[in-house]
Amino acid sequence: MLLEFFSNGFVWTFVVIIAALYHFLKKDRPIFPIVNNYPGDYFRQKAYSAYDKNAKKLIVEGLVENRGPIAILAPGGMKIVLPSALSDWVKTNRDLDHQELVREQFFAHFPGFEAQYTLHCSDRILINLLRTKLSQNEEIMPIINQHIGPALQYYWSDSKAWHFLDWENDTTGIISRAAASIFVGPEKATDPEWQNIVQSYVREFFAAAGELSGWKVPLRPIVQWVLPHASACRDLRRQACNVMENVVQRRIQEAKAAEAQGAAVPQYNDVVDWTMQISENNHSAGDIQLALAMAALFTTSEIFRQILIDIARHSELLEPLRQEIKKALADHDLGLAALAKMELLDSVMKESQRQIPISG
Template sequence: MASSSNSLSLGPFGLLGGVGVLVITTAVLLGTFVYFFGNSNNTPITGIPLIGKQEGEKDYTEAKKRWMSSAKEIVNSAVRTRKHPFQVFGMNGPLIIIPPHMTSEVRTDERMTFKSWLKRDFFTTYPGFEGFKPAVDNNVFIDSVRMGLTQSLATVVHSLAEEAKYCYDEAFPPAKDWTPVKFNAIALRFIARLSAQTFMPPELAKNEEWLRISVEYTLHFGHGGYVMRAIPPLLRPIAHWFLPQTKQLREDVETARRIIEPTVIARRKEREADIKAGRKPKKYTDAFAWMDAVTEKTGDICNAVHGQLNYSLGAVHTTSITFTNCMYNIVGSPGSIELLREELIEVLGSAKSWDKTTLNGLKMMDSFMKESNRMHPASFMTMNRIANETITLSDGTIIPKGSALTVPNTRLYDEEFYENPQVFNGRRFYDMRQRAGEESKHQFVTTGDDYLPFGHGKHACPGRFFASNEIKILLAFAIMQYDFKFPEDQGQPPIRAHGLENVTNPEAIMLYKSRTPEVSLDLDHTWR
């Protein structure tokens, strides 16, 4: 495996002093000119209807603000009245919205790629944004998830359950009375710990500095990307050296390198020594090993530090949002905890260990998770692409080369596909699985043209199976060991929309108190 890059500096302007001030001043003046006269971010795509810009507005500033605050409402309204693609103005310029009935055209057309979307929207060529670089440069990262992580799911369930126990012991001390917690932050740490337990070697899995980076880098990544999108493309190569948000990202990557690189170097030396001595090299079961296996097979390279950051970006943020939303929907839905607890008592009471069979038996819980993800997906749009060449769709719409496009999740709230779609019904998918011939359908990890929270087709999220295991285990421990409710003066925390993202309120309070589980959670009888 290739070693990480050298320490990242603040760039060529970091030591310029007064000259640096002159550079910034010049950049600002140039930026003003570019913004009004030459900014491709403010040029709509010819031949595709534009919505979201109101009559009388001279530029697209207000349209972009409107998109950030009301994207879901704008798209839902347009999709109801339009059968053909249209465009809106997002923070990164024009975005073509493909109606859901044309999903299959996007899903099967390899001329539209998710990699190009990541490269453009998450700035993978800029220092600090290397966290998505492995997913863009080649297939090592994606294949390591599909062949390494997914194939290891059955063997990591026990370790996930054991780590979940320690997580709850730390975050939820015994409490006889209702005790307030900010669950959003707790969920982030839980997912970071369970992910590290799987992706990292034992000596790093509980490293507090790494756990902090795996959470904070994800948050900083979002903030940095948001700021960069607001800057005209021509200025980004200069501006990113001076932005506090991107400076923080470079510091995060450097910290990750300092933590990870010694392990990578030690393994390389160990392998070389084993080969020299005629011994079979030691095998490891973590993300380093998965990436190494793909590298050996394909000859492609994946930076170990960037790869681990990519695992964190893919695992921590969206999974913690999904887990938090699920908890909120369960606690806020009367009778749900009792219903899920009944299933857990039955399944865990007869289970021999924490394994794949045990988790597959939690069908009601799976349904609640899927329904929560239907109501509140982490992102309103997940089938995101860039057209790598000019494409003509079946309705005659021409997508110019380099255009960004996406398919919205509007069918999640469409009465044609779901009865009473605006009402949370935790049993919805459980009941659908009772139909003849549909027993294996409608699972949390299942994707389809009418269910896109994980995307669909070749580019569907490959880590969703691991996320499903994490969430089921964490929910099981929560529901069996504690009672929950929301403060009367707060109620269930609403989901806040921020552009395409649905985010939870980090200040929201949930109350808990301890209870005695009806069955033991130590299914393998190995806990200390």
């Protein structure tokens, strides 16, 4: 009887293992060719290694060979890659949600990563705000300009003597101060503590994303509590929310005091004020600021560095650029009309952006 029990138990265990293995091997199998699928690679170790080392090559060769959509196995899950010929279809397809993809890929549901959720939330508050309040707002340009000079002097000084630069941190710091003048406003734009919080958060966030990507998906919700960069994100996010809550409360009190005295309510032209006026806004001011920092600091600093490098390599551009800028500002002052006249500068910036190396 006992032997029969163990025999039946063994059979059922064997069946369960086979079924689970079959499910594991067959799940999420797409209808498109997998470019890094190898015979006998049951646990996908070879596939993941090929993805880490040669993802760009695999995709380029796969698209050429198959002349259509392909799939690639990645540690975070299988990805489908479409040829550029389908770009218009992708842009007009309402069933595709880029925001949801980014939220998933960058762990927006984890504590400390709320800024990522805010940036790519389905309510599109930040995206719509930047389009309506930032991109065509001529009034913010003098404000940004007032912060650029002091930022350059703070990081690089006016000294003409040879001296060392902290290239990555200095360029990021300059962009951060310029952006903060419109993002966080006059209270904290030049505050060293605030600058340290937002710049540190951006660095820790992308480090944490890479850190978490190295773990299997089921383990990520557990290990994120002890991984150093993810832990740093939680701490920095808490600090940012505390700082911004104080800024918001101070502005509310200022407005109440002005109204009580019959005076004009103080006016601000920054993201803090814009979001305070949106009644349906459910995001904390700290998360909004960190979201903006993630969106602006990394890519803008990278482009800024590339532009400086390209101009240094092509010093013949310096004088034509300088003359174009002087003439545009003399004719139109600092505003959108002046920027529209800086055609050479626009071309240089676009070409520099095109020259940025693509990793992978």
